Amino acid sequence: MDPSQVLIVEGGSETARYLRGLVSSSSISSAAVASESEAVERLRKRIFCAVVLHLDGMPLEGRHLFTTVQRESPNTPVIVIAQRAADLAEWSAAGAFDCLVEPVDRPALLAVLDRARTRTELCTGNNLSPMKAPSRRSPPPFAELIGDSEAMQTVYHWVSKVASSDANVCLYGESGTGKELIARALHESGGRRGRPFVVLDCAAIPEGLMESEMFGHVRGAFTSAVGDRVGVFQLADTGTLFLDEVAELPLPLQAKLLRVIQHREFRRVGSSHSLRVDVRIVTATNQDLPELVKAGRFREDLFYRLDVISITLPPLRQRKEDIPLLVDHFVQQFNHRSARQIRGVTARTLRLLLQYDWPGNVRELQNCIERAGVMADGDFIDISQLRQVLHPGLRTTFQGDHGSTLRDRQKTQILDALRQTRGNKTAAAALLGISLRGLYYKLRGLDRDKNAGGNRLAEAGISR
Numbered sequence: 001m002d003p004s005q006v007l008i009v010e011g012g013s014e015t016a017r018y019l020r021g022l023v024s025s026s027s028i029s030s031a032a033v034a035s036e037s038e039a040v041e042r043l044r045k046r047i048f049c050a051v052v053l054h055l056d057g058m059p060l061e062g063r064h065l066f067t068t069v070q071r072e073s074p075n076t077p078v079i080v081i082a083q084r085a086a087d088l089a090e091w092s093a094a095g096a097f098d099c100l101v102e103p104v105d106r107p108a109l110l111a112v113l114d115r116a117r118t119r120t121e122l123c124t125g126n127n128l129s130p131m132k133a134p135s136r137r138s139p140p141p142f143a144e145l146i147g148d149s150e151a152m153q154t155v156y157h158w159v160s161k162v163a164s165s166d167a168n169v170c171l172y173g174e175s176g177t178g179k180e181l182i183a184r185a186l187h188e189s190g191g192r193r194g195r196p197f198v199v200l201d202c203a204a205i206p207e208g209l210m211e212s213e214m215f216g217h218v219r220g221a222f223t224s225a226v227g228d229r230v231g232v233f234q235l236a237d238t239g240t241l242f243l244d245e246v247a248e249l250p251l252p253l254q255a256k257l258l259r260v261i262q263h264r265e266f267r268r269v270g271s272s273h274s275l276r277v278d279v280r281i282v283t284a285t286n287q288d289l290p291e292l293v294k295a296g297r298f299r300e301d302l303f304y305r306l307d308v309i310s311i312t313l314p315p316l317r318q319r320k321e322d323i324p325l326l327v328d329h330f331v332q333q334f335n336h337r338s339a340r341q342i343r344g345v346t347a348r349t350l351r352l353l354l355q356y357d358w359p360g361n362v363r364e365l366q367n368c369i370e371r372a373g374v375m376a377d378g379d380f381i382d383i384s385q386l387r388q389v390l391h392p393g394l395r396t397t398f399q400g401d402h403g404s405t406l407r408d409r410q411k412t413q414i415l416d417a418l419r420q421t422r423g424n425k426t427a428a429a430a431l432l433g434i435s436l437r438g439l440y441y442k443l444r445g446l447d448r449d450k451n452a453g454g455n456r457l458a459e460a461g462i463s464r
Contacts, residue, residue: 009054019054066080081100081101183242333366
């Protein structure tokens with residue numbers, strides 16, 4: 001069985017058989033045709049590189065089947081073939097990988113399938129074995145959480161375990177990994193759902209104002225206190241208080257926070273009356289709290305009160321198989337905010353995005369897609385737009401050293417691509433955005449340059 005097979009779901013129409021012929025005649029994929037009743041069972045048994053839904057043959061069942069396919073095989077791109085161009089925006093908003101309108105143009109369909117196959121390979125770690133059915137995954141506990149990797153499945157497991165309790169949770173992770181989204185997921189999945197969710201960034205408030213921000217103050221408590229102020233603890237009463245970057249709290253305030261946790265009461269600044277509060281506390285930090293405790297910079301008793309349950313969020317470089325899903329999500333977000341209709345990123349652009357380690361994590365990727373979307377002129381984000389907006393660490397893979405000659409920069413690009421693909425010339429050509437024949441032509445040019453090209457190829461361990 002061909003592991004790059006496309007599943008065409010049809011309702012007995014001639015168009016579905018025409019689609020099968022188009023796919024089978026290409027070098028990209030082979031095709032299998034299934035009815036609505038057969039499609040889900042086949043998806044449970046193996047991985048397909050894409051599912052094509054032809055809605056003409058199933059106008060009523062199409063929406064239900066689309067949702068079922070997404071649930072059973074969330075990493076499988078779903079391509080919708082619609083009768084009317086007016087329906088395309090609706091299907092795109094629903095999460096379709098791409099949408100085409102009848103009559104289907106062969107080059108357009110093959111281009112979509114090429115992108116779909118690339119994404120499926122990347123999402124599954126290039127393991128499309130037909131003997132291995134996709135494992136059952138837990139759905140994200142919150143709509144904004146994107147990712148189906150093993151690392152994120154562990155996070156979802158812990159969120160589902162602790163959401164219903166009132167235990168304090170401490171989230172560890174680098175900046176940009178989505179700690180606030182996990183805190184919201186804990187709140188929305190638990191018994192305090194529908195009640196206040198209040199965020200306080202402990203790194204953003206000056207030390208002199210932090211106590212008032214947390215507990216509030218009464219009029220006249222200090223010079224600028226011209227009226228009463230409600231603090232975040234009171235705002236979050238009966239709900240959840242998320243203290244981001246809690247390691248930045250100064251030691252005197254750590255002692256006051258500990259008292260609130262122990263006694264569930266506090267006093268506003270300048271007041272002699274205590275207020276009762278019922279708040280679940282979720283904290284987050286990008287630092288190592290146990291090490292800060294050892295260094296005397298964080299109270300040990302407060303640490304044990306806050307770190308009842310700890311959840312560590314993986315950096316994006318440790319879950320790169322989620323990048324295609326995140327890219328799709330951010331493209332749709334961009335389209336919604338800007339009224340654009342960008343259909344995604346090209347296959348070679350997606351390969352480029354996977355070469356980078358993303359030190360800014362998901363936040364950096366989101367920013368990159370948004371900026372590239374602004375620069376995009378056509379239906380897809382391509383490398384040409386990314387070159388203008390990417391972090392210099394990623395841009396140098398393709399642009400080389402600006403202080404060198406054009407020929408030297410080309411050598412650097414080719415050698416870097418070959419190293420990254422471990423000498424696989426087909427993959428290197430795709431990474432560079434040139435044909436395999438073009439790569440061989442450039443390699444022959446390096447070979448003729450005995451003083452630079454030949455020696456550098458040997459140093460890289462790459463045979464010609």
